[in-house]
Amino acid sequence: MRLLHMMLRVGDLERSIAFYTEVLGMDLLRRKEYPSGRFTLAFLGYGPEENNTVLELTHNWDTSSYNLGAGYGHIALGVSNINETCEMIRTKGGKIVREPGAMKHGTTVIAFVEDPDGYKIELIQQKS
Incomplete structure (x- = not known):
């Protein structure tokens, strides 16, 4: 599967x-x-x-908006340079809702961007 x-x-x-x-x-x-x-x-x-x-x-077609579900978490995207990615997203009009930094209780560097409907997308710094 x-x-x-x-x-x-x-x-x-x-x-x-x-x-x-x-x-x-x-x-x-x-x-x-x-x-x-x-x-x-x-x-x-x-x-x-x-x-x-x-x-x-x-x-x-007949629905213009939705309430975000309480069970929805996020979509995760791996990126090679999280700071450059966030800057590129900002210049294209994207909304960064959590700046790059270590996740709580860990060391993985993450950031979050929000799509036009309010869904969260997590950016994860990939290890080289």
């Missing part, structure tokens, strides 16, 4: 696709509308779905 994708419901699909592609550097891998169900699915990631876990954005 392998993890295929993670799904988020988003209120504004175009805004979310722009954030994940322009700010976080993902590629839009595929997109499909389902008129009879009144929803659109968009799959984004850092490589082909055949080899990589991807993010599925679900846009229900």
Whole structure:
């Protein structure tokens, strides 16, 4: 078995696709509308779905926003230079909600960015 994708419901699909592609550097891998169900699915990631876990954005046409679920944690992205990554995200209009630093009770360096719907994305400094 392998993890295929993670799904988020988003209120504004175009805004979310722009954030994940322009700010976080993902590629839009595929997109499909389902008129009879009144929803659109968009799959984004850092490589082909055949080899990589991807993010599925679900846009229900009649819903413009969601309450964030109490059980949702975050999406985690590994980065080679967390300080440069945070600066790049800021220059592209992204919102850093936790500056880079060691995690509580540990030494791993992390930061958090927030997407347009308020979902948290953790950035983790990868060891060289």
